[in-house]
Amino acid sequence: MDRFKLIDLLGKMYRVPREAADLMKSLGLIQWMASVDVPDPRGAGIIKVTPEVLRVARKGKILLRYFAGFKGIAPGGSLFLVIKAGGLLPPLQVSDPLAANYVKCVASNGAPLKVDLERDLYYYVWIRLQERGLHEGQSILVILGDDSEGSPGMTLREFACKIVFEAWVDCYGKEEFIRLQDQPSVRIVGGPASTLDVIVPSIIYPGEPIKTVVRAVDHFGNVVPDYTGPIRIVGDGFKITQRFEKRDKGVISFDLPYSTFGDKKRFKISVKDAHGNLKGFSNPSTLKGRDDEYGKGGYRIFWGDIHGHTGLSSAAYGTPFEYYEFARDVAALDFCALTDHDHYMTPEKWAIIREAASAFNEPHKFVTFLGYEWTHGSGGGTLIPGKYFGHKCVYFPTDVGTYYTYTRMEEAPDPESLWRCLEGTGALVIPHHTAYPLGYDQVSGTDWRYHNPRFERLVEIYSRHGSSEKAGGLRPIMILERLRSGKIKRTPAFNPEGSVQGALARGLRLGFVAGSDTQLGCPGNQIRNEPRASSSYNGGLTAVYARELTRSSIWEALWNRRCYATTGQRIVLSFKVNGHIMGEEFRLRGNEPRTIHAEVLGTSEISKVTVVRDGEDWYIHKGTSTHEEITVVDNSPLKKVTYYYVRILQEDGGMAWSSPIWASPSKV
Known part of the structure; x- marks a missing residue:
């Protein structure tokens, strides 16, 4: 299956207009599906996937079984699988049963199969029945990591994730595909535990209980959801015991009494398991009096990640609800925002994003913001030839707001149009990876000539793409080249005019934030290096000085630039x-x-x-x-x-x- 055939098939399945960009087709873009009739999937069959859970960085095998429905599959018909994994799985192949990562496909009735596999951002497996078809109840077995013919099998990558399988059936050999309703998944989980991560508030005021979160994590930074057992929290003159239960899924939280630390101005907490095999230390914390400008203002430090994506952006993974759940319960963030891409957005998706942001916002416990990414120049290119304005995340102070996309001339094809659309909304707009060359691939840098100080009061100085601070700085932005071997060559390529210091030299007054730009639906920097070509580093975090953990207080801190950026450390x-x-x-x-x-x-x-x-x-x-x-x-x-x-x-x-x-x- 060559790339042109893949694009043609995806265009037919996802009802992508012929005038849409080839890249959009290859992403399996489904934003047009709301306006077309989707074929009735009844009678087309079902799929099942086993096992439900596998462990990272271990040899594993995934079995997918398709059972034909009453329509069957005629000779010349086919099964088309979309494996929403991309870089989350090792390089799958169907050509050599003796080599690693072999994918084997077998029909239960012995019918010969022609199998093609293509990898773009997802894996696509096209299985065609040439001589004989399938009757109702007959099946096709697909084995990812088959080792029955001498292959060493498949060793999973080091990223905890959920791999989703989507199946399309061409029952009559006319390339008229029906998408099955079920989309089964396999969870790849962390383990075994190698250390204990401890998170405490960065600032504590006298007399307050100390909220403490402990996570059992593996060597790669993944939380280990099946870790159980007692741990000891140790400080000066005290020991406290807590216990991980199965229901905790690798993360426990509890309050320590303020009196635990006496009058110490600065401290860390150490923890270890009952056998002393697992150990860990907390982030630093300071006891804040009212003796300086930050203390007199009653400010606390709250941590957040306000730049990340889910499966609603097609090339990413997970749902908005899973995204916020991870941020709150696993990453232990105080605030978070989801910023899925505008060129994948539909009214239906936007409604889901708004619902999730509203549902998870809980004052004094966890704060969310409604947002999206205006991703000019990505996917479909630019509607204004020769112009590249960069990527910007748009945030709203309440649950009221709508998205405006650069892909429609009547909406926001350029910054001036975007500013007009956002007039009166109170929106905050934050450019990111600004130091990429203008128009580079899908991640263009920023053209600061189109800056608007009424909306742009902050800049994302760091993310998994690298630092946009200055030319010659540490963790520089990289451009990527895929070699014939399939490996990625990274070369620093910095656009000084688009850098943060380039913006400040123009007289722009911008505060600094950092984020993950996660594509795994895992905000909060828990993935050390995401499996994306554009991920040169781990993600970052934003710290704000705010008086309380509410939307209005966090928003006020961001708006007034009372914040700082880190490369993920607290x-x-x-x-x-x-x-x-x-x-x-x-x-x-x-x-x-x-x-x-x-x-x-x-x-x-x-x-x-x-x-x-x-x-x-x-x-x-x-x-x-x-x-x-x-x-x-x-x-x-x-x-x-x-x-x-x-x-x-x-x-x-x-x-x-x-x-x-x-x-x-x-x-x-």
Whole structure:
């Protein structure tokens, strides 16, 4: 099956208009299905998949059985499987029964089968009956990882996930496909447990209970859902025992009394299992008094991931409800947003997204935001030849909002149209992976000439694509080249004009956030390296300084740029200039000095604390511990608007960036 035939078949099955882009067809795009008649699946048969559960990074075998319905399959008819896995499975093949990852297909009546397999973002298996068909009750067995003829079998990849199977049947050999109603799945779960992850609040106020989450995770960072047994939480002068039960699915939460830590200003919690085989430490936490600007404001640090995708984006996985459940119960995030792509969106999908965001929003426990991604230049290219504006996530402060797509000239084919559509909504728009070259593949960088400060108050400085901070920086954006061997070659390719520092040099006033841009439906950075060609790194997290865990409070913190970005670690970062906190703007006389203060609690030893002034690494402090605090004074004349921010680098490679603070001379 060549690519052109695959595109033709998918176009017929998903009712994709002929004028749609080939890439959209290859994604199995279903946004047009609402406007066409879907053939009645009754009588076309059923499919069953076993086993229900497999373990990551182990040899496994998946058996799919199709049973013909009363329509049967005539000679020349076929079964077409869509395996929604792509990079989640090793490279499947049907050509060599002695080689690894062999897919074997057998008809129960001995009918010869012609089998073609193609991989795009999913796997597609086309099984044709040439000489004999199938009668009702007869079956086709498909074995992923067959080893009966000498193959070493199939070793699963290291990512916990759910693999969904979709089946289409051409009963009469006319390439008129019927999609079966059932879409069975196999869960690939983590294990065995190798460590215990502990999450506590980054800021604790006196007298408050300490909400604690402990996760049993494997070597790859997956939660192990069947882990059970007692654990001990250990601190200065105390030991507390908790227990994982089967119903906990690898994650437990409980409150520790504030008195546990006495008057310690900074602390971590250590845990271990009953045998001492599994150990772990919490993220750092600080006891906050009211002695500085952050404390006087009553601010707490809340953690979130507001950039990710599900199966509603076709090339991604999972449902919106599974997405938020993972964020809340597994990743232990405080707030989250789902941003599925506009060019896959339909009114039906948008209704599901709105319902999920509303259902999971629970003030003081877990906050969600309604959003989507305006993905200009992806999939269908651009409706405005030669123009690439970049990708932007759009968020709404309430459950009221609608999507506007770049794929329709009457909606939002360019930023100016998008701004008009969003007028009066109170929306927040955040560009991401801004430093890619303009028009590069499906992940174009940002053209800052089309910036609108009324909506764009933040920029995503980091995600699994890399850092867009500056040219020559760490974790750079990569362009990708697929070699003949099938391997991906990654080469740094940075567009300085699209970078974050490029935007700040234009005078744009942008705070910093980070996200995962997960395609696995797993927000919160639990997947170390997602199995996507464009995933060069693990995802990031956003920290906000807000007074309480409610939509209005988190939104206010984001809107006022009182936030910072990390590469996934829960680093505690405080940054001030002349008493003004991150995201703020202030004025002073040109001859007045600027006193810059930064304090950081790292998740590992801190290597560098760098103060950036107007794009220059102005001051570098070399760290020696997990806690560093600096105060430096800039006595240079303040002749123009000047911005400052801090960049943190840990020994383990973890990073954090504070949002900038802008100082202006009084006469400006």
